[in-house]
Amino acid sequence: xxxxxxxxxxxxxxxxxxxxKKALKDVPxxxxxxxxxxxxxxxxxxxxxxxxxxxxxxxxxxxxKQFEFLIKRTS
Amino acid sequence: MAGEINTKRMSMIVTKGSLDWAYPPFILATxxxxxxxxxxxxxxxxxxxxxxxxxxLKISTLGNPAMEMPMFGMHIGMPNLVSAxxxxxxxxxxxxxxxxxxxxxxxxxxxxxxxIEADVKMIACxxxxxxxxxxxxxxxxxxxxxxxxxxxxxxxKSDINLFI
Numbered sequence: 001x002x003x004x005x006x007x008x009x010x011x012x013x014x015x016x017x018x019x020x021k022k023a024l025k026d027v028p029x030x031x032x033x034x035x036x037x038x039x040x041x042x043x044x045x046x047x048x049x050x051x052x053x054x055x056x057x058x059x060x061x062x063x064x065k066q067f068e069f070l071i072k073r074t075s
Numbered sequence: 076m077a078g079e080i081n082t083k084r085m086s087m088i089v090t091k092g093s094l095d096w097a098y099p100p101f102i103l104a105t106x107x108x109x110x111x112x113x114x115x116x117x118x119x120x121x122x123x124x125x126x127x128x129x130x131x132l133k134i135s136t137l138g139n140p141a142m143e144m145p146m147f148g149m150h151i152g153m154p155n156l157v158s159a160x161x162x163x164x165x166x167x168x169x170x171x172x173x174x175x176x177x178x179x180x181x182x183x184x185x186x187x188x189x190x191i192e193a194d195v196k197m198i199a200c201x202x203x204x205x206x207x208x209x210x211x212x213x214x215x216x217x218x219x220x221x222x223x224x225x226x227x228x229x230x231x232k233s234d235i236n237l238f239i
Contacts, residue, residue, distance in 0.1 A: 012179040014106040018189055021109035039179075052110045 002034035002070060003027050009038045009066065016042045017049050020071065024055070027073045032058065035069040042067055086115045086229045087237040089122035094132035094171060094183070097125050100239045101186035107235075108193035115233070116190070117226040118218070119200035122239075123207070126199055126214045130184055133168045144170055191217055198225055 006023040008016035016037045027033050035046070043060060046069045050057040059070035085107045089100045100122070104114045118126050125132075136142060136153035143150035144167065157163055175182065181189075190197075197218035204210075204220065211220075230236045 010179045012181075014102050014109075015179070015181050018105055018109050049110055 003031035005034045005036070007036050008042075009036050011037070012039050013041050013045065017045055020046070020049070020069075021053075024071065024073050029073055029075060031073055033071045033073065035071065037067045037069070038065055040067070042069070046071070082111065082113050083235075084113045084115070084229075084233040085235040085237070086117065086226070086233040087239055088226065089116055089118045089125060089239055090120050091239065092121035092124035092132070094134045094168060096239070097132055097183045098186075100125075100237075101183060101190060103237065103239075104195045105186055105189045105193060108190065108195050112235075113196075114190075114193075115196040115198065115226075115229045117198045117200065117221075117229070119203050123200055123203045123209065125183070125187070126197065126218050127209075128213065128215055130187075132183055133164060134171050135164055136167050137164075142167075145174070146170075187215075191215075196229075198229075 004023055004027050006020055008019050011019070016035060016039055020033065020035050023035075024033055035042075043062070046057055046060065049055075050071060055074050056072040057069065058072050059068065061068045085103075087100055087104065091097070100116060104116055108114050124130075134142075135158070137155055137158040139153065143152050153163070153167065174180075198221040199214060199218040201220045201222050
């Protein structure tokens with residue numbers, strides 16, 4: 001189970017990223033944030049976000065029209 | 076992260092103040108800040124109006140051949156002749172705002188607030204303030220006043236410089 005869950009369903013670019021960034025602040029270092037989204041652009045964007053910020057994208061899943069990301073806060 | 080020696084920096088010149096053109100600078104600024112960049116926005120000419128306390132942003136259908144609104148299950152363009160009809164721009168603005176809401180796109184007010192929260196630095200062009208007779212009271216709290224040299228100094232230290 002993730003330490004925090006962010007429901008970003010129905011939100012469009014760049015809101016899932018902006019809300020994830022905010023939510024990560026409340027996750028302890030080493031902890032995880034699960035993000036639920038429906039924006040297909042979020043798939044590439046969370047990869048880029050994690051590469052740039054140095055956080056780990058542990059999982060990126062698509063189930064129908066819903067996407068799930070699991071991010072580990074590294075710093 | 077901001078302020079660290081290795082922090083990447085981004086600057087942008089924001090020159091346009093219509094509803095559609097307000098999106099790229101605020102989307103990029105908030106996203107870059109979320110990705111750990113130190114961001115500066117320089118608001119000049121019509122872009123300066125994006126710093127007004129009360130935003131009443133509009134779109135213009137005039138001279139915008141690429142603008143196609145999804146209506147009646149198709150995409151409808153806006154020829155310049157139609158733009159001249161009173162009420163067309165207001166209707167197009169309402170339509171755009173409805174689409175923004177329906178598609179879960181943030182409002183400009185929301186993105187601006189998020190940019191301020193994320194410590195995006197904002198510079199209001201002093202010359203434009205004088206030119207269009209705005210006072211500091213017309214503008215939101217936070218932006219500093221500055222000119223071209225203030226922007227250039229920031230740009231020389233930035234990894235990304237955009238003109239929008």
